Amino acid sequence: MKYYLLAVLLACSTRLYSQQIFLRLFSASGKNGVDFVQIDHDKRTAKKLHCDYTVLKNANIDFMTYWGVGAGNIIYWTNGENLYKLNSANGSSKLIASKLSFVLELAVRGNYAYVAYNPTNANADLNGRHAPGVKLVRINLTTGDRKDIYLSPGTTITNLTVSRNGQRLSFIDTKNFNKGTQQTEYLKVYDLKSETARTLDVASAGKREWFVNADRLNTAGWGQNDQYLIYYKSEKQNSNGSMFAYDLQGGKRRKLLENVPQMDFLWFGYSKLTYYFSNRNKLYSTKDGKKKTTFYTLTNDNILEAIVL
Incomplete structure (x- = not known):
């Protein structure tokens, strides 16, 4: 595998929060x-x-x-049944929860x-995320x-994220799933202290x-001391969407970036207006959606997801 990383990292002036990006690849080792x-x-390195x-x-x-990636840059993962902790030194994993x-x-x-999770979803169907x-x-x-x-009765969860201070969650709650123009998505923020949720934005199939595909990772991000939730939404029958920032204190949203193709939404990260x-x-x-700086290029591997810390 080749990493076209060093030269581009030298040119990147905007720093990530903790300067770490994790990529999951399509593995040649298969099963x-x-x-x-x-x-x-x-350190401008990739391992x-x-x-x-x-x-x-x-x-x-x-x-x-x-x-996902936790404290100490440790990877935690699931097979849909249990939660495991990866030992990156030898590739083995330890059971954390079953x-x-x-x-x-x-x-x-x-x-x-x-x-x-949905314990009533015995067939392990991802549509179970929209089921009671x-x-x-x-x-x-x-x-x-x-x-x-x-959770209030009937709540569904996709595109789950956690704020950097660990005090809030964001997710999409879908109603009337698979019912054509009746399907409606509610972007919500859940306060873990008060155990209450509020709706920030609504997307109507009609x-x-x-918002984004339910299978996508990191489809919302937290900026400026977790005061803002940054998210993607496509509006006005446009296949390209926009990036919005919702001010959780002021209760208003503003558009940050326009004409973002949905195909770019395998994941996204946000740091210091970048x-x-x-x-x-x-x-x-990118800062404006037009001028783009590449910092990792695929060669023999296929990137499945990425997480910016």
């Missing part, structure tokens, strides 16, 4: 495991990490479905993992202790509006 790349912005699937021997689901079937969303921040019975739990990654998070995107063959940064 034996999956590969990651960890990019260190400060490959491997996650072996030996721990999944005899499991009903024998591959990784979701992953009996979570069927995991629909995983978001990690610091020493906690937030898992949305979705539960949300916070797992202490050090002790394994669990705390159920209250108006040809949408956006970090990927499309099918490269990762790049």
Whole structure:
């Protein structure tokens, strides 16, 4: 594998929050495991990490479905049933939590993992995230202790994120799923202290509006001391969308960036007025959506997702 990284990192003046980007690759090892790349912005290095699937021997689901990065740049992941901690030194994984079937969303921040799952979804169908019975739990990654998070009846969860201070969650709650123009998506922020949720924005299928695909990772980001939620939305029957910032204190949104193709939304990161995107063959940064600086180029590998810390 080749990394076209050093020259571009030298040219990048805008720094990431903790200067780390993790990429999950389509692994040549196939069912034996999956590969990651960890990019260190400060040291201008990239190293490959491997996650072996030996721990999944005899499991009903024998591959990784979701992953996240916690304190100490440790990767945590799930196969849809259990939660594991990766030892990047040797590629092995340790069981952290079990009996979570069927995991629909995983978001990690610091020493906690937030898992949305639907125990009534016996067929392990991803559409179960839109079905009754979705539960949300916070797992202490050090002790394994669990705390159920209250959800109002009928709440569904996709595109789950955690604020940097760990005090809020964001997610999309979909109503009338798969009912044509009746389908409506509600972008919500959940306050973990007060255990209340509020709607920030709404996307209506009847108006040809949408946020992002439910299978995409990192579709919202937190900026400026978690006061703003940065997110993507397509409006006015336009296949290209815009980036918005919602001020959680002022209660207003403003448009930051226009004409962002949905194909670029494998993931995104945001730091100091700079956006970090990927499309099918490269990762790049941009301030205005027009001038783009590439900092990672695909050669023999296919990037599946990325996480900016």
